[in-house]
Amino acid sequence: MHHINDSLEDPVALLVLLVPLVLLAGVVVLVVHVVASLRGAPEPLAPAVARAARRHEALVSAVATLAGAGATVGFLMLPSLPLSPAGGIRTAGYALGAATAPYVGAVVLCLVRAVGERTWPRPRGDVRTAPLTRRTVLSTGGWRLVVLAATIATGLLAVLLYGATATPDGQRVARAVVAGGDVVGWASAGPYPGWYYGGPIALGLAAVAVAALLSLRVVTRRRPLPLVTREHDDGVRRLAAARLLAGAQLWTGAGVGLTMLFAALALRSTDHLLGTALSGLVGATALLGSMVVAGTAVPGPRRRRPAVRPASPDGVVA
Amino acid sequence: MTELRVDLTAATPVYEQIRAQLAALVAVGALSPGERLPASRDLARDLGVAVGTAQRAYRELEAAGVVHSRRRTGTVVAESAGRGTRSRSGPDPHADGADGAGGPDLLTDVRALVARARSEGLDDAELLLLVRGAQAEVRVSG
Numbered sequence: 001m002h003h004i005n006d007s008l009e010d011p012v013a014l015l016v017l018l019v020p021l022v023l024l025a026g027v028v029v030l031v032v033h034v035v036a037s038l039r040g041a042p043e044p045l046a047p048a049v050a051r052a053a054r055r056h057e058a059l060v061s062a063v064a065t066l067a068g069a070g071a072t073v074g075f076l077m078l079p080s081l082p083l084s085p086a087g088g089i090r091t092a093g094y095a096l097g098a099a100t101a102p103y104v105g106a107v108v109l110c111l112v113r114a115v116g117e118r119t120w121p122r123p124r125g126d127v128r129t130a131p132l133t134r135r136t137v138l139s140t141g142g143w144r145l146v147v148l149a150a151t152i153a154t155g156l157l158a159v160l161l162y163g164a165t166a167t168p169d170g171q172r173v174a175r176a177v178v179a180g181g182d183v184v185g186w187a188s189a190g191p192y193p194g195w196y197y198g199g200p201i202a203l204g205l206a207a208v209a210v211a212a213l214l215s216l217r218v219v220t221r222r223r224p225l226p227l228v229t230r231e232h233d234d235g236v237r238r239l240a241a242a243r244l245l246a247g248a249q250l251w252t253g254a255g256v257g258l259t260m261l262f263a264a265l266a267l268r269s270t271d272h273l274l275g276t277a278l279s280g281l282v283g284a285t286a287l288l289g290s291m292v293v294a295g296t297a298v299p300g301p302r303r304r305r306p307a308v309r310p311a312s313p314d315g316v317v318a
Numbered sequence: 319m320t321e322l323r324v325d326l327t328a329a330t331p332v333y334e335q336i337r338a339q340l341a342a343l344v345a346v347g348a349l350s351p352g353e354r355l356p357a358s359r360d361l362a363r364d365l366g367v368a369v370g371t372a373q374r375a376y377r378e379l380e381a382a383g384v385v386h387s388r389r390r391t392g393t394v395v396a397e398s399a400g401r402g403t404r405s406r407s408g409p410d411p412h413a414d415g416a417d418g419a420g421g422p423d424l425l426t427d428v429r430a431l432v433a434r435a436r437s438e439g440l441d442d443a444e445l446l447l448l449v450r451g452a453q454a455e456v457r458v459s460g
Contacts, residue, residue: 122366123364123365123366124366126325126326126327127323127324127325127326128323128324128326128364128365128366128367129321129322129323129324129365130321130322130356130361130364130365131320131321131356131364132320132321132322132340132343132349132355132356133356134354134355134356134357134360134392135356135360221360221363223363223364223366224364230321
């Protein structure tokens with residue numbers, strides 16, 4: 001079999017370059033988010049206790065995002081450890097690590113977020129209140145949960161399709177070389193997300209789905225904040241869910257998008273034009289769309305509003 | 319959105335405070351038939367009380383026919399709950415400003431009574447004392 005683009009190092013180097021770029025974008029989003037949040041609540045008329053609640057939420061978001069970024073980088077660096085086997089195995093380890101690291105980051109972000117939700121003060125005082133509404137994970141997650149589910153479903157579908165079209169080793173895609181009506185050989189290109197990469201990617205996507213739902217459930221079922229009005233409590237809850245899902249979306253979309261863009265490169269090398277176009281288009285949409293979705297959970301610049309206008313407890317840019 | 323408020327230091331047990339408030343909200347139509355209530359576990363967690371406390375309140379409401387519980391739908395306001403009160407209260411969209419049952423708009427009067435009591439500085443306990451006293455007087459004279 002003739003290998004096109006046989007060297008793993010170039011694409012892997014590109015992937016290793018792209019993943020930190022995505023992470024850098026995430027960190028920029030984080031910095032804007034933290035600065036905007038710590039400068040004060042979006043509504044200057046909000047009571048001090050509501051502003052403190054938002055600051056606590058911003059701190060939990062920042063720690064969760066940093067933990068997710070750290071876990072991603074750490075997972076990427078695992079093959080560099082002295083105990084890791086050298087040579088081709090280490091190179092394959094880099095590729096596999098790069099393919100699955102975003103999902104590790106997303107899972108860590110979700111879990112840290114869930115732990116952070118447990119740090120809110122418990123109800124105290126002799127008089128307690130509770131809203132008579134049923135909160136559900138779907139109502140708390142809103143459209144961001146639907147987008148994350150669609151991204152995960154797209155990733156799983158892509159893994160199935162790539163797995164079905166990959167070579168038996170699950171790392172390349174091949175195309176018959178035909179001359180005079182006869183197959184005279186096979187050309188292949190990689191890395192290609194067949195089962196070798198697809199299995200761990202599917203596990204990663206499933207883990208993200210479970211972690212996001214579990215964490216969102218913790219946000220949904222958190223006790224109402226003491227001394228805070230119901231409107232502000234709902235606003236903090238929606239903000240927490242938005243930032244949780246935005247973070248998971250950023251990491252998951254980056255993973256799915258980059259995987260599909262790499263598959264598009266391999267498909268282009270083997271002249272699968274339709275597959276190249278579809279994979280590239282969907283991959284770029286997942287990557288860039290996830291960044292946009294993540295950006296919507298960042299507080300916008302504080303707007304000057306007339307004093308009589310009612311305060312919006314959400315604080316999330318629509 | 320309605321909410322429950324319980325006072326842990328009140329002489330009335332917490333489960334009874336929950337039961338009474340839910341029954342009252344159903345009676346005035348703030349909770350409609352078929353409306354789903356929070357799960358007892360969620361309500362207990364939000365209030366910071368034991369799960370058994372909320373479960374007891376729900377059990378008593380179910381025994382009184384105010385709510386019913388199903389495994390799949392949870393606890394919902396019963397279709398027949400508060401029917402008697404609602405038939406005598408609230409604006410009837412089909413009536414031209416007239417009271418729903420042709421008689422006095424009882425709920426409107428009660429709301430006016432509560433508003434007047436608060437404007438005159440009476441707290442809820444004092445108002446309830448007046449109402450119970452009036453009920454006793456009517457029973458005696460009737």
